[in-house]
Amino acid sequence: MTDIATLSEASRRSRPPRSTRSPRGGGRLGGRLGAKVRRNTSAYGFLFGAVACFAFFAWYPMVREIIMSFQQTHLGVTSWAGFANYDRIFHDPTFWLAWRNTLEFTLLALVLGYAVPFFTAILLNELRHARGYLRVLVYLPVMLPPASALLLFAYFYDPTYGLFNRVLHAVGLPTSQWVQSPGTGFVSMAMVSVVIAATWMNMGGATLIYLAALQNIPGELYEAAEIDGAGLWSKIRHITIPQTRLILSMLLMLQVVATMQMFVEAFILTNGGAGVGDNTLSVVNLIYTYAFALSGASNYDSASALGVVLMLVLAVFSGGYLWVTRERG
Amino acid sequence: MAATPSTTQSTRTLISSSALSRARGKLIYRIVLTLVIVVFTLVFIGPMYFLFSDGLKTTQEAVQVPPTIIPAHPHPATFVHAWDEVGIARLLFNTLYYAFGALAFQLVFDVSAAYALSKLRPVFGNVIFAAMLATLMIPATVLVVPQYITVADLPILHLNLIGSPEAIWLPSVANAFSIFLLKRFFDSIPGEIVDAAAIDGASRGRILRSIVLPISRPILGVVSIFAVVAVWKDFLWPLLVEAGYSPSHETLNVGIWQAAQSVPQNVVIAASAIAALPTLVFFLIFQRNILSGLTAGGLKG
Numbered sequence: 104m105t106d107i108a109t110l111s112e113a114s115r116r117s118r119p120p121r122s123t124r125s126p127r128g129g130g131r132l133g134g135r136l137g138a139k140v141r142r143n144t145s146a147y148g149f150l151f152g153a154v155a156c157f158a159f160f161a162w163y164p165m166v167r168e169i170i171m172s173f174q175q176t177h178l179g180v181t182s183w184a185g186f187a188n189y190d191r192i193f194h195d196p197t198f199w200l201a202w203r204n205t206l207e208f209t210l211l212a213l214v215l216g217y218a219v220p221f222f223t224a225i226l227l228n229e230l231r232h233a234r235g236y237l238r239v240l241v242y243l244p245v246m247l248p249p250a251s252a253l254l255l256f257a258y259f260y261d262p263t264y265g266l267f268n269r270v271l272h273a274v275g276l277p278t279s280q281w282v283q284s285p286g287t288g289f290v291s292m293a294m295v296s297v298v299i300a301a302t303w304m305n306m307g308g309a310t311l312i313y314l315a316a317l318q319n320i321p322g323e324l325y326e327a328a329e330i331d332g333a334g335l336w337s338k339i340r341h342i343t344i345p346q347t348r349l350i351l352s353m354l355l356m357l358q359v360v361a362t363m364q365m366f367v368e369a370f371i372l373t374n375g376g377a378g379v380g381d382n383t384l385s386v387v388n389l390i391y392t393y394a395f396a397l398s399g400a401s402n403y404d405s406a407s408a409l410g411v412v413l414m415l416v417l418a419v420f421s422g423g424y425l426w427v428t429r430e431r432g
Numbered sequence: 433m434a435a436t437p438s439t440t441q442s443t444r445t446l447i448s449s450s451a452l453s454r455a456r457g458k459l460i461y462r463i464v465l466t467l468v469i470v471v472f473t474l475v476f477i478g479p480m481y482f483l484f485s486d487g488l489k490t491t492q493e494a495v496q497v498p499p500t501i502i503p504a505h506p507h508p509a510t511f512v513h514a515w516d517e518v519g520i521a522r523l524l525f526n527t528l529y530y531a532f533g534a535l536a537f538q539l540v541f542d543v544s545a546a547y548a549l550s551k552l553r554p555v556f557g558n559v560i561f562a563a564m565l566a567t568l569m570i571p572a573t574v575l576v577v578p579q580y581i582t583v584a585d586l587p588i589l590h591l592n593l594i595g596s597p598e599a600i601w602l603p604s605v606a607n608a609f610s611i612f613l614l615k616r617f618f619d620s621i622p623g624e625i626v627d628a629a630a631i632d633g634a635s636r637g638r639i640l641r642s643i644v645l646p647i648s649r650p651i652l653g654v655v656s657i658f659a660v661v662a663v664w665k666d667f668l669w670p671l672l673v674e675a676g677y678s679p680s681h682e683t684l685n686v687g688i689w690q691a692a693q694s695v696p697q698n699v700v701i702a703a704s705a706i707a708a709l710p711t712l713v714f715f716l717i718f719q720r721n722i723l724s725g726l727t728a729g730g731l732k733g
Contacts, residue, residue, distance in 0.1 A: 142552055142554070142636075143552075143554040143555055145552065145636050146548040146552035146553070146554035146557070147548070147554055149544040149545060149547055149548035149552065149636075149640075150544070150545045150548045150549070150554070150560065152537075152540065152541030152544060152545070152605065153541040153542055153544065153545035153564075153605055153606075153611065154545065154560060156541060156602050156603065156605035156606045157563070157564055157567065157605075157606045157608075159582060159586060159587070159602070160579055160582065160583075160602060160603040160605075160606045161567045161570075161575070161603075161606040162563065162567070163582060163587060164575050164578035164579045164581075164582050165567075165570060165575065165578070167578045167581070167582065168574070168575065168577065168578040171578065225446065226468060227468075228445050228446070229445055229446055229447050230464075230465055230468065231452075232465060233465065233469055236469075237468070237469070237472055238723060239715075239716075239719055239723075240472050240473065240476040240477065241472070241476060242715075242719075242722075242723065243476055243477070243480070243712070243715065244476060244479075244480075246661075246711045246712065246714075246715040247480075247708050247711060247712070248664065248665065248684050248685050248688070248704075248707050248708060248711060249665055249667055249685055250667065250684065250685035250686070250688045250689045250704065250707070251483070251685075251688065251704035251705070251707050251708045252479075252704075252708075254688065254689070254692055254700055254701070254704050255479055255482070255483050255701065255704055256479070258486075258697060258700075258701055259479070259482075261697075264697075266482060266486075303475075303476075303479070311723060317445075320445075322445070325445065325446060325448070326448070329448065335446065335447075338446055339446065343446065360571060363571075364571050364572070364573040364574075366573060366667075366668055367667045367668065370667075371667075371689055374692075374693075387573045387576075387668075390573070390576070390577060391576075391668070394577045394580075395672070403577060403581065406577045407577060407578065410573075410574040410575075410576075410577060410578075411574075413571065413573070413574050414570060414571060414574045417571050417574075418569065421569070
């Protein structure tokens with residue numbers, strides 16, 4: 104503190120009078136240095152709150168998790184364990200099941216939750232009427248508290264009393280067990296049910312973003328294509344999609360990263376996340392189970408190891424995706 | 433790529449206006465439009481309609497086959513029952529308290545940080561900003577377990593935040609996306625405005641308060657909406673830090689889910705309906721701001 108005081112004293116004496124001084128210190132070294140130090144100090148004052156929160160709640164936990172994944176804690180004694188935690192989780196059959204389920208969810212969500220919003224946006228963009236109403240409709244589910252929406256879907260999905268089966272029964276169609284379907288094939292009805300609920304809740308955001316992007320496509324392109332005799336699908340393939348490819352690409356990556364972290368949907372719909380025979384157990388659900396739900400000692404170490412694995416998988420995916428889709432030339 | 437608007441038509445889309453003004457085009461358009469409106473209303477409002485109407489039904493009517501669309505004997509007592517038993521008033525208050533507290537913390541800390549990074553540019557500012565952006569690469573769920581452990585025993589300070597509102601407020605400040613949006617906006621404020629104020633003798637805090645903030649209303653609106661919605665929709669984190677320790681501190685999502693374990697289903701549905709009301713009303717009032725903020729944040733120029 105003394106240095107700064109001395110510096111500013113010195114700079115104050117050597118500074119030209121206030122009215123001709125530039126805000127960032129005068130042309131002379133003393134004035135500039137003093138002002139620079141003061142500016143830095145006050146800047147750090149402004150930064151302090153956010154940086155402290157980042158340090159405590161983002162950077163430190165990140166480092167802590169990596170370290171914890173290489174440790175083991177027994178009865179309060181922590182010791183280094185090398186790759187033992189990773190070894191343990193790789194040998195847990197539930198681990199592989201969780202990854203398979205998560206992959207299943209991500210792929211289904213790509214088909215339902217990625218294509219549907221895009222084509223919905225194209226459809227909405229063509230309509231000249233009721234646009235405001237339809238936009239509000241599409242986004243309404245996004246605003247619901249997730250617990251409300253998912254409990255509602257759980258209620259609809261009930262095999263005996265749920266609305267869906269009652270309607271199907273009333274019109275004579277076969278009913279389904281929806282989320283409680285026992286199948287463990289790669290595409291299980293249970294997971295499809297989860298994806299339907301998740302898409303309903305979330306597609307509004309993506310639809311509106313696509314809609315805004317579609318409105319930026321120059322109309323002349325469509326006119327020119329029509330003069331050349333292009334049909335509807337041809338126009339979509341050759342104009343609409345290429346023109347929006349940046350947004351499409353970015354949202355694809357964001358969606359894959361987000362869906363691989365699915366937790367709430369399966370957790371509330373199946374009341375715990377596992378489903379019949381664990382067929383809706385996701386990776387994040389497994390992290391939660393390792394950390395908080397195992398009987399006996401909570402196993403933060405396994406949870407940390409799994410968290411690091413998840414992070415690495417997503418990092419490899421994002422890095423690879425950005426590399427493959429990078430602008431060439 | 434020339435983007436001059438056509439002088440004869442407003443923005444042209446896949447299907448031209450002239451195609452629509454022909455008789456056959458008009459007919460197809462009207463059919464499609466009606467279909468879309470009907471289907472969308474069914475798909476998006478339908479579930480919500482049942483959310484509210486099934487809460488009014490008695491238990492027997494709620495499970496009838498075929499299902500009734502309008503409750504034959506409305507039974508509003510279920511809603512009262514839900515309100516009391518699930519303690520919705522308390523849950524709502526808690527969630528609002530957490531959401532607006534988080535908003536306040538974010539506005540104070542994140543705006544100051546973005547201002548410093550953008551206008552004051554301290555030494556190592558770039559490093560700090562890069563470290564903040566790096567957190568965007570880390571999936572949120574990966575951090576949940578170590579964040580929980582940290583919150584239970586803060587390093588250096590040795591505080592246990594579990595069960596207190598700060599456990600939700602403080603981590604929400606570490607929002608790199610907000611800082612990114614704010615900094616980008618502040619960067620676009622011409623330096624001359626800030627310099628002029630500085631020459632006139634304004635302190636940096638004064639510049640922030642009186643010059644930067646008033647101009648920044650649009651981006652502050654966007655950041656505020658994101659902040660409130662994030663807390664409102666969060667489930668896993670409040671489940672870990674607020675539930676089970678003191679039931680009166682739970683958020684709406686967690687409280688309703690917990691109630692679902694022990695309370696009959698139609699009461700749970702009624703509770704969900706009541707819980708959904710504030711957000712729906714809020715959305716319907718502020719929809720224009722929310723929808724434009726969404727696209728502003730989502731598109732990059």
